[in-house]
Amino acid sequence: LTSSNASAVRTSSAVSTRSESVDIDWETLGFGLVHTDYMYITKCSQGGSFSEGELVPFGYIEISPSAGVLNYGQGLFEGLKAYRKVDGSILLFRPEENAARMMMGAERMCMPSPSVSQFVEAVKATVLANERWIPPPGKGSLYIRPLLMGSGSVLGLAPAPEYTFLIYVSPVGNYFKEGLSPINLIVETAMHRASPGGTGSVKTIGNYAAVLKAQSAAKARGYSDVLYLDSVHKKYLEEVSSCNVFVVKGNNISTPAIKGTILPGITRKSIIDVARSQGFQVEEKAVTVDELLDADEVFCTGTAVVVSPVGSITYLGKSVSYGGSGVGLVSQQLYTALTRLQMGLSEDKMGWVIEI
Numbered sequence: 001l002t003s004s005n006a007s008a009v010r011t012s013s014a015v016s017t018r019s020e021s022v023d024i025d026w027e028t029l030g031f032g033l034v035h036t037d038y039m040y041i042t043k044c045s046q047g048g049s050f051s052e053g054e055l056v057p058f059g060y061i062e063i064s065p066s067a068g069v070l071n072y073g074q075g076l077f078e079g080l081k082a083y084r085k086v087d088g089s090i091l092l093f094r095p096e097e098n099a100a101r102m103m104m105g106a107e108r109m110c111m112p113s114p115s116v117s118q119f120v121e122a123v124k125a126t127v128l129a130n131e132r133w134i135p136p137p138g139k140g141s142l143y144i145r146p147l148l149m150g151s152g153s154v155l156g157l158a159p160a161p162e163y164t165f166l167i168y169v170s171p172v173g174n175y176f177k178e179g180l181s182p183i184n185l186i187v188e189t190a191m192h193r194a195s196p197g198g199t200g201s202v203k204t205i206g207n208y209a210a211v212l213k214a215q216s217a218a219k220a221r222g223y224s225d226v227l228y229l230d231s232v233h234k235k236y237l238e239e240v241s242s243c244n245v246f247v248v249k250g251n252n253i254s255t256p257a258i259k260g261t262i263l264p265g266i267t268r269k270s271i272i273d274v275a276r277s278q279g280f281q282v283e284e285k286a287v288t289v290d291e292l293l294d295a296d297e298v299f300c301t302g303t304a305v306v307v308s309p310v311g312s313i314t315y316l317g318k319s320v321s322y323g324g325s326g327v328g329l330v331s332q333q334l335y336t337a338l339t340r341l342q343m344g345l346s347e348d349k350m351g352w353v354i355e356i
């Protein structure tokens with residue numbers, strides 16, 4: 001391990017980065033957990049700050065049955081990726097944005113959070129310790145999953161007395177089984193993901209449990225995922241269970257504005273900048289279902305899904321298709337621009353890519 005992680009990570013004697021190659025078929029890699037070598041862990045008490053963490057072998061953690069996260073959902077997660085460049089170096093994409101989002105979420109969920117530098121150094125150390133699991137260039141990425149949770153015991157409803165910050169990683173390929181082929185979404189009209197004043201804008205674990213019912217029902221009917229509407233007017237787009245959504249009409253691209261109920265996606269924010277730099281007019285605003293159904297193209301963005309083109313939307317029993325059977329031109333253009341940046345294949349004029 002390099003010395004840059006010395007302040008955030010205690011390297012126990014058990015950690016020696018393994019270099020033998022891993023037994024994975026990179027061609028068939030999907031988005032599922034692959035057990036890797038090490039995870040990072042550190043704890044702190046309520047009101048305290050996280051101590052220097054350590055890398056330990058990936059495995060189960062011990063937690064009290066009365067932990068705040070298990071009983072009252074006091075937990076947050078993040079998601080980011082490391083890419084292997086053709087020259088062998090390893091790249092991270094905007095990790096300090098994930099750190100800042102975790103801090104915002106921690107504030108909302110009454111949790112202490114690691115500092116931006118501790119978060120980023122811990123991510124780097126965890127990636128380096130698991131280097132052999134990073135897919136070769138063009139074969140996927142190493143998905144990094146930081147978790148922040150109330151691990152101390154509570155019985156009455158209150159913030160937990162102790163917190164755990166943990167990072168594990170897994171090599172991943174495409175999120176949707178469709179790969180880069182367009183996905184089919186259904187607009188959910190009965191259930192909502194978030195409401196004003198709630199926690200829709202932070203990456204708390206409960207937001208994801210709350211969408212499982214609608215997502216499972218949609219999958220059982222052959223859809224890839226669900227698109228949620230706002231819970232007040234029931235006509236403005238919010239987001240998909242696992243990603244943000246964009247609507248393209250001519251040279252105009254719009255995406256639901258961040259207003260407390262939508263996750264401020266880092267890929268969302270990056271795509272807005274990339275699209276603007278390529279001459280598109282991008283607007284963050286209230287986007288109606290009518291605009292969605294009238295669009296030339298629709299695509300989703302997220303760390304896991306990257307840029308996923310949408311092939312059809314079903315709303316109140318009627319389906320609208322986009323872009324024939326292939327990937328829409330704008331979705332393809334933005335996907336290519338973003339992934340080339342993330343993989344170090346184009347010049348990083350934005351200063352978003354960190355080499356570790």
Ligand code: COI
Binds near residue numbers: 208241243304305
């Ligand atoms: C991500 O894109 O990293 C997420 O956290 C979404 C998750 C549902 C896979």
